[in-house]
Amino acid sequence: MTEYKRQIPMIPLRGLTVVPGMVAQFDIGREKSAQGIKNAMLNDQQIFLVRQKDEEMEEPVIKDMYRAGVLAEVKQIEHKSGSSLRVMVYGKKRGILSAMHDLGEFWEAEISFPEEERPELPDDITEEGMKEVLIHCLEEYREKTRQIPLGIMMEIEKTEDVYQMVDEIAANVHFSPDELQEILDGKEPLERYYLVASKLEEKAKEVDIRDEIDRNVKERIDKNQREYILREQMKYIREELGEDGPLSDAEEFERQAESLEAPKEIKEKIEKEIRRFRNIGNNPSESGVIRTYIETMLEMPWDKKAPEYTDIDHAKEVMEAEHYGLWEVKERVLDYLAVHSLTKQSGTPILCLAGPPGTGKTSIAQSLAEALKRPYVRISLGGIRDEAEIRGHRKTYVGAMPGRIADGIRKAGVKNPVLLLDEIDKVSTDYRGDTFSALLEVLDGEQNKKFRDHYLEVSLDLSEVVFVTTANTLQTIPRPLLDRMEVIQVSSYTENEKFHIAKEHLLEKQIEGHGLSGGLLSVSDGALRRMIRYYTKEAGVRNLERTLSDVCRKAAREILETKKKSIRVTERNLSKYLGKEKYRYQMANEKDEVGIVRGLAWTSVGGDTLQIEVNVLPGKGKLMLTGQMGDVMKESAQTGISYIRSVSGEYGIPEDFFEEHDIHVHIPEGAVPKDGPSAGITMATAILSAVADIKVRADVAMTGEITLRGRVLPIGGLKEKLLAAKNAGMKRVIVPAENEKDVEEISQEITKGLDIKYVFRMEEVLRYSLVQK
Missing domain, CATH: 3.40.50.300 (P-loop containing nucleotide triphosphate hydrolases)
Incomplete structure (x- = not known):
C-alpha cells in the first residue's frame, strides 16, 4: 500500500464528524478556525476536517484529536454576528492526521492519503453479492424510518463500486457523530463495509423496538388522547427500565411554584391556575391555554434581581x-x-x-x-x-x-x-x-x-x-x-468626531468583517477625512460605515484579482475605490458683494449654509420671494422689509423708493423646501444691502429671528450651524445674544477660529456685517 502526504489548513470539529460525500454546514466561533477557512479560500478552497475528542477544549493538540478525518472543499461562507462564520463544506477524501502545527493564526495539518487496494474476497463471496446485501439493509432501514428520500436511494443503488456505495450510505444515513467516526476510523474498505452494514441492521431493529413500545401503549389507552399517549409512553419506557414513573404536568408545575421567588399573591394566583389545570379533564383547547399561562407565570422573574454593580x-x-x-x-x-x-x-x-x-x-x-x-x-x-x-x-x-x-x-x-x-x-x-x-x-x-x-x-x-x-x-x-x-x-458629530469614530471603531470592524485582517488593507488619515467631507453628508456615521464597507469590498476584490499582498487607500487614490466626490460645501465668497448674505440653517443631517440673494428692480413696490420658502420664512422677509422701511432715512434711501421698485428675494436650490424664522436677520441684511447699495462682508454668516422693531430673537440648532459655518470657511458668525449660553456648551473644537458676535438688535447685525464706506 502506497501513500502520499500533504500540508493543509485544518479545523478541529466539536461534536461533528464529516465523511466523504457528505455536505455539512456548521458554525465557526474560534478565531484560528476562521483564519484557517480564510486561508483556504485564498488558495484552493480545501481544508482538512477532523474531530477532537474533548468538545470543550479550546486549544487542542494532536493527542486530543482523532486520527482519521476528511479532506473537504469549502462551498459557501456566511458572516454572522461578531467574528463567527457559518461554513458549508463537501467531504472529498478520507485522510489520516500525521502531525498538527499551530501557526499562530490557524492550525495546519500534515496528512497522508493511503492508496487503498481492493481486498481479496473468499471464493463464496462476490462484490455483487455484497452490494445486494447492502442495498437490502438500506431498503429495510428506509422502509422503517422513512428518512432517506427516494431520489437519493435511487442514486445509491446505481453506484457500481461497492466500497463507494459504503461512503455514500455513510454520508446520507442519519448516523451519530460517534458512529460516523467509527466508520471513518476503519483502516480497510472491507472493515468499513461490515461496520455500515451492521449499523443499518441495528437501526432497523431499534425501529422495531420503538414500534413494539407503541403497540403495547396503544392497547392501554384511547387513541384520541394524544397528550395521554405521550405520558403513557414515558411511563411504559420507565417501567421497562425499572425506573420510577415521571411526575405529571400538574405535579411538575406545583414543584416549580414551590421554589419560585415571588410575592404571596402571585403564588396564590399560580396555585389557583394549577388546580384548574388539574381538574380541566381532557379538554385540549382549554388545557392548552391554561398550560401556556402557567408556564409564562413561572418564567417571570418576580423577585429575581441582577446584582447591583456601581463601579x-x-x-x-x-x-x-x-x-x-x-x-x-x-x-x-x-x-x-x-x-x-x-x-x-x-x-x-x-x-x-x-x-x-x-x-x-x-x-x-x-x-x-x-x-x-x-x-x-x-x-x-x-x-x-x-x-x-x-x-x-x-x-x-x-x-x-x-x-x-x-x-x-x-x-x-x-x-x-x-x-x-x-x-x-x-x-x-x-x-x-x-x-x-x-x-x-x-x-x-x-x-x-x-x-x-x-x-x-x-x-x-x-x-x-x-x-x-x-x-x-x-x-x-x-x-x-x-x-x-x-x-x-444627541447632536450631530463634528468632522473630527467622525474621524476618530471611523479610525478607532468602524474601520477595524469593517476590515475584520470583510476578511482583510492581518495588514491586507490600511486606510490613511487623509483618506478618512476626505470620505467624511466629500462622500457622506449626515449627522451620524451610518453612511460613513457603508462607505468604508464599499472600500473594503473593492479592496478584497482587487487582492483576489491582482494577488497583491496588501492595499493602502490614500487621499490620492480614494476615487479609485469610491468614484467621484458626491458632496461639496459652499465655501465663503471670494469678495464682498451687494445683496448677497450667507445664512445658517439646521437640517436633519446636520447644519448647512444658506446663501440669500436680493435684486432691486424698477417696478410698483412688489416683494417677490422664490426658492421654495415656507410660510414662516415668507413672513420673516415681510417683517424685514417693514423694519428696513422704518430705518430707511438713516441710510439715505428716498421715501418713494419702495413704491417705485420691486424687490426680489431668492434662495438657491429651489427644489429643496425651506422654512423657519432663523433666516430673518439674514434676509433683512440682504434686502438693506441691495436697497442702500452697501456691500456685505463675504466672510460673515448669521442666524437669528427678527421682530418688527428690529429685535433679534434666539434660535435652535446652534451647534450644527456653527459647524457648517466653520466648514464653509467663514470667519465671523453673528448669533442672537440670548444664545450665548448655548455657545458656552459647544466644544472649542467647533468655536475655535470663529469670531462670534452676540447681538440684541438689528443695528448691531448691520454694524458687524456691512462694509463701512
Missing part, C-alpha cells in the same frame, strides 16, 4: 472604549451611578436619547447595560398601533400573549434589566387603542410599581427597570409622555 471606573472605561464624544450622555450615566451607589434606592430616571439617525443612540443603551452588568433587552416600538402590544392581550382571546414590556422582562430573566424602547417617536394610534397612553403608565416612576399586564392579570413591578428610550424627533411625542422622560439631546 464608576468600570462604567467610564466601557463608555470611553465604545463611544467617542457624547460627553453629556456619558456624564448623565455616571451621575446616575454615583447617586445610586450612595442612596441604594431602586428608583431610576427614564432617559430619552433624542437625535438624528446614526448617532449611536441604540448602542449607548447597550453600553449602559454592560456598565451596570445587567441583562439588556431591546424593544422596537416603530409602527406599533395596538395598545395590546404594550399591555398584553386578555387570556380569552385566541393567541393571547403578554405585552412587549412583560415579555422583555421575561426574556431578561431579572426584574431590573436595562430595557431599551427604541424609536418611541414612531408609535402611532388608531381604533385599537392609544399606545402612547399605555406607555404613560410604563414610564411613570410613581405608577409603574404596579404595572398591570392584561395577560398576566397581576401587578408587575417595573420600578427597578432602567428604561432608555430613543427618538429622532420630539415633535411627535405627546407632551404628557415627554414630561415623564429626561431628554438628552
Whole structure:
C-alpha cells in the first residue's frame, strides 16, 4: 500500500464528524478556525476536517484529536454576528492526521492519503453479492424510518463500486457523530463495509423496538388522547427500565411554584391556575391555554434581581472604549451611578436619547447595560398601533400573549434589566387603542410599581427597570409622555468626531468583517477625512460605515484579482475605490458683494449654509420671494422689509423708493423646501444691502429671528450651524445674544477660529456685517 502526504489548513470539529460525500454546514466561533477557512479560500478552497475528542477544549493538540478525518472543499461562507462564520463544506477524501502545527493564526495539518487496494474476497463471496446485501439493509432501514428520500436511494443503488456505495450510505444515513467516526476510523474498505452494514441492521431493529413500545401503549389507552399517549409512553419506557414513573404536568408545575421567588399573591394566583389545570379533564383547547399561562407565570422573574454593580471606573472605561464624544450622555450615566451607589434606592430616571439617525443612540443603551452588568433587552416600538402590544392581550382571546414590556422582562430573566424602547417617536394610534397612553403608565416612576399586564392579570413591578428610550424627533411625542422622560439631546458629530469614530471603531470592524485582517488593507488619515467631507453628508456615521464597507469590498476584490499582498487607500487614490466626490460645501465668497448674505440653517443631517440673494428692480413696490420658502420664512422677509422701511432715512434711501421698485428675494436650490424664522436677520441684511447699495462682508454668516422693531430673537440648532459655518470657511458668525449660553456648551473644537458676535438688535447685525464706506 502506497501513500502520499500533504500540508493543509485544518479545523478541529466539536461534536461533528464529516465523511466523504457528505455536505455539512456548521458554525465557526474560534478565531484560528476562521483564519484557517480564510486561508483556504485564498488558495484552493480545501481544508482538512477532523474531530477532537474533548468538545470543550479550546486549544487542542494532536493527542486530543482523532486520527482519521476528511479532506473537504469549502462551498459557501456566511458572516454572522461578531467574528463567527457559518461554513458549508463537501467531504472529498478520507485522510489520516500525521502531525498538527499551530501557526499562530490557524492550525495546519500534515496528512497522508493511503492508496487503498481492493481486498481479496473468499471464493463464496462476490462484490455483487455484497452490494445486494447492502442495498437490502438500506431498503429495510428506509422502509422503517422513512428518512432517506427516494431520489437519493435511487442514486445509491446505481453506484457500481461497492466500497463507494459504503461512503455514500455513510454520508446520507442519519448516523451519530460517534458512529460516523467509527466508520471513518476503519483502516480497510472491507472493515468499513461490515461496520455500515451492521449499523443499518441495528437501526432497523431499534425501529422495531420503538414500534413494539407503541403497540403495547396503544392497547392501554384511547387513541384520541394524544397528550395521554405521550405520558403513557414515558411511563411504559420507565417501567421497562425499572425506573420510577415521571411526575405529571400538574405535579411538575406545583414543584416549580414551590421554589419560585415571588410575592404571596402571585403564588396564590399560580396555585389557583394549577388546580384548574388539574381538574380541566381532557379538554385540549382549554388545557392548552391554561398550560401556556402557567408556564409564562413561572418564567417571570418576580423577585429575581441582577446584582447591583456601581463601579464608576468600570462604567467610564466601557463608555470611553465604545463611544467617542457624547460627553453629556456619558456624564448623565455616571451621575446616575454615583447617586445610586450612595442612596441604594431602586428608583431610576427614564432617559430619552433624542437625535438624528446614526448617532449611536441604540448602542449607548447597550453600553449602559454592560456598565451596570445587567441583562439588556431591546424593544422596537416603530409602527406599533395596538395598545395590546404594550399591555398584553386578555387570556380569552385566541393567541393571547403578554405585552412587549412583560415579555422583555421575561426574556431578561431579572426584574431590573436595562430595557431599551427604541424609536418611541414612531408609535402611532388608531381604533385599537392609544399606545402612547399605555406607555404613560410604563414610564411613570410613581405608577409603574404596579404595572398591570392584561395577560398576566397581576401587578408587575417595573420600578427597578432602567428604561432608555430613543427618538429622532420630539415633535411627535405627546407632551404628557415627554414630561415623564429626561431628554438628552444627541447632536450631530463634528468632522473630527467622525474621524476618530471611523479610525478607532468602524474601520477595524469593517476590515475584520470583510476578511482583510492581518495588514491586507490600511486606510490613511487623509483618506478618512476626505470620505467624511466629500462622500457622506449626515449627522451620524451610518453612511460613513457603508462607505468604508464599499472600500473594503473593492479592496478584497482587487487582492483576489491582482494577488497583491496588501492595499493602502490614500487621499490620492480614494476615487479609485469610491468614484467621484458626491458632496461639496459652499465655501465663503471670494469678495464682498451687494445683496448677497450667507445664512445658517439646521437640517436633519446636520447644519448647512444658506446663501440669500436680493435684486432691486424698477417696478410698483412688489416683494417677490422664490426658492421654495415656507410660510414662516415668507413672513420673516415681510417683517424685514417693514423694519428696513422704518430705518430707511438713516441710510439715505428716498421715501418713494419702495413704491417705485420691486424687490426680489431668492434662495438657491429651489427644489429643496425651506422654512423657519432663523433666516430673518439674514434676509433683512440682504434686502438693506441691495436697497442702500452697501456691500456685505463675504466672510460673515448669521442666524437669528427678527421682530418688527428690529429685535433679534434666539434660535435652535446652534451647534450644527456653527459647524457648517466653520466648514464653509467663514470667519465671523453673528448669533442672537440670548444664545450665548448655548455657545458656552459647544466644544472649542467647533468655536475655535470663529469670531462670534452676540447681538440684541438689528443695528448691531448691520454694524458687524456691512462694509463701512
